Amino acid sequence: MRQLDIGVAGAGPAGLAVALFLSRAGHRVEILERFETPAPVGSGLLMQPTGLTVLAALGLFDTIHALGNRIDRLHGADAVSGRTVLDVRYDAAPGGRYGLAVQRAALFNTLHDAAVADGITIRTGVNLASTEQRGDRVVLKNVGHEEVGNFDLVIDASGARSMLAAGSASSRAVRDLTYGAFWATLDGADAVYDRSALSQRYDKAKVMIGLLPAGRATLGERDQVAFFWSLKVADVEAVKAAGLDRWKSIIRDHWPDCAPFLDQINDWDRLRLARYAHRTALPPYAGRLVFIGDSAHSTSPQLGQGANMALLDAAALSHALARSDDIPSALAAYGQGRRNHVRLFQLLSLAFTPFYQSDSSAIAWVRDRLVSTIAKVPPMPGLLAAIVAGTLIDPFTSAGLTEYDWQGEPGLFSGMA
Numbered sequence: 001m002r003q004l005d006i007g008v009a010g011a012g013p014a015g016l017a018v019a020l021f022l023s024r025a026g027h028r029v030e031i032l033e034r035f036e037t038p039a040p041v042g043s044g045l046l047m048q049p050t051g052l053t054v055l056a057a058l059g060l061f062d063t064i065h066a067l068g069n070r071i072d073r074l075h076g077a078d079a080v081s082g083r084t085v086l087d088v089r090y091d092a093a094p095g096g097r098y099g100l101a102v103q104r105a106a107l108f109n110t111l112h113d114a115a116v117a118d119g120i121t122i123r124t125g126v127n128l129a130s131t132e133q134r135g136d137r138v139v140l141k142n143v144g145h146e147e148v149g150n151f152d153l154v155i156d157a158s159g160a161r162s163m164l165a166a167g168s169a170s171s172r173a174v175r176d177l178t179y180g181a182f183w184a185t186l187d188g189a190d191a192v193y194d195r196s197a198l199s200q201r202y203d204k205a206k207v208m209i210g211l212l213p214a215g216r217a218t219l220g221e222r223d224q225v226a227f228f229w230s231l232k233v234a235d236v237e238a239v240k241a242a243g244l245d246r247w248k249s250i251i252r253d254h255w256p257d258c259a260p261f262l263d264q265i266n267d268w269d270r271l272r273l274a275r276y277a278h279r280t281a282l283p284p285y286a287g288r289l290v291f292i293g294d295s296a297h298s299t300s301p302q303l304g305q306g307a308n309m310a311l312l313d314a315a316a317l318s319h320a321l322a323r324s325d326d327i328p329s330a331l332a333a334y335g336q337g338r339r340n341h342v343r344l345f346q347l348l349s350l351a352f353t354p355f356y357q358s359d360s361s362a363i364a365w366v367r368d369r370l371v372s373t374i375a376k377v378p379p380m381p382g383l384l385a386a387i388v389a390g391t392l393i394d395p396f397t398s399a400g401l402t403e404y405d406w407q408g409e410p411g412l413f414s415g416m417a
């Protein structure tokens with residue numbers, strides 16, 4: 001493939017990673033971001049072996065590892081009975097895999113610093129709204145219909161509510177999910193009982209409270225915890241009207257261990273409301289506009305795959321461009337390569353979400369009685385570990401990656417197959 005002019009919409013994990021891969025492959029890459037200063041949005045997230053392998057291929061494994069907190073287990077208990085209803089351990093599947101909880105700022109800084117070090121241009125304050133195909137070029141336009149760039153290829157990495165995806169025929173309308181969550185990044189990692197676990201408490205499927213020890217935003221800072229509480233987006237105003245003290249007492253009643261974290265929340269502004277949306281773009285391209293990350297497939301974060309799939313997309317697209325003679329065949333190869341993995345995990349996310357976020361007591365009963373029992377019977381522990389790790393089907397080969405060697409010598413991994 002000749003050297004291309006590539007415009008990347010959005011400086012999130014997907015946009016920064018794809019820009020790094022493609023500029024290192026010799027293309028001229030420019031990122032266009034709506035924020036005046038690119039910044040991460042949200043609290044913590046769980047990097048899976050998939051996303052960590054992509055970061056390793058970018059030479060960023062040690063950087064992210066130094067900031068994150070190793071997670072070996074996902075544990076959830078019924079808040080009323082104390083009974084364990086979810087217990088997934090990465091080591092139930094062979095390979096020595098684990099997760100890494102990170103603050104969003106840590107992931108963002110890791111990728112952003114690398115992009116700056118590589119001299120990638122990041123143009124800020126550009127709110128992108130549409131594209132226009134002109135022959136073999138794509139023109140990017142902002143919300144004021146002004147032309148802001150002209151490229152051989154535009155990669156849309158502008159997230160779940162991408163306006164570029166909304167305007168594309170291949171992208172179905174985004175479906176807002178009923179439940180969202182309040183999130184906060186809080187101090188007091190020492191107060192977490194099991195620092196190697198994502199811990200959750202449930203009351204049926206209506207209440208879900210979580211604590212994720214998420215490491216530090218930058219080296220030298222203290223470790224923090226991502227705290228979340230699931231709620232219906234339509235109930236947010238009523239919850240706020242009832243008052244912060246009432247909200248805190250509900251959480252304390254469900255999970256007394258949260259007290260030291262709740263003490264730090266003295267204002268609703270300390271909490272950030274995350275809304276979830278579900279959408280899958282099939283195929284993930286239209287002409288010379290290609291979708292990666294949440295703009296291609298967004299869902300609830302119940303399975304903790306979104307940022308990891310965004311990184312896999314970035315690797316897969318750059319791999320497809322490197323192996324193809326022209327842009328249309330590269331985009332077709334990218335769509336084909338990611339198709340099964342994306343479909344499977346979109347389906348699993350849709351299927352799992354109601355077990356943790358819904359009004360149905362019946363579904364919660366099935367989860368607590370049936371699923372939690374079946375989950376202990378082989379081969380279920382290994383299968384659940386592979387679902388959480390994102391490796392239930394091979395996500396690496398089509399992205400041109402070899403999986404990180406979890407038990408090997410650090411520093412010896414090149415990442416590319």
Ligand SMILES: Cc1cc2nc3c(=O)[nH]c(=O)nc-3n(C[C@H](O)[C@H](O)[C@H](O)COP(=O)(O)OP(=O)(O)OC[C@H]3O[C@@H](n4cnc5c(N)ncnc54)[C@H](O)[C@@H]3O)c2cc1C
Pocket residue numbers: 009010011012013014015032033034035039042044045046047126127128129157158159160161162163181183274275292293294295301303304305306307308309310
């Ligand atoms: C509460 C919550 C918890 C989550 N937990 C996890 C987890 O544990 N593990 C996991 O893997 N994933 C998790 N996710 C999902 C994960 O955050 C997303 O999948 C991931 O951020 C997608 O990356 P992205 O780069 O595609 O999009 P984004 O991170 O949304 O980045 C998009 C970028 O595009 C920019 N942009 C948007 N619109 C425009 C525009 N019009 N013009 C120019 N720029 C624009 C934005 O400012 C942003 O910089 C979670 C999500 C939420 C909401």
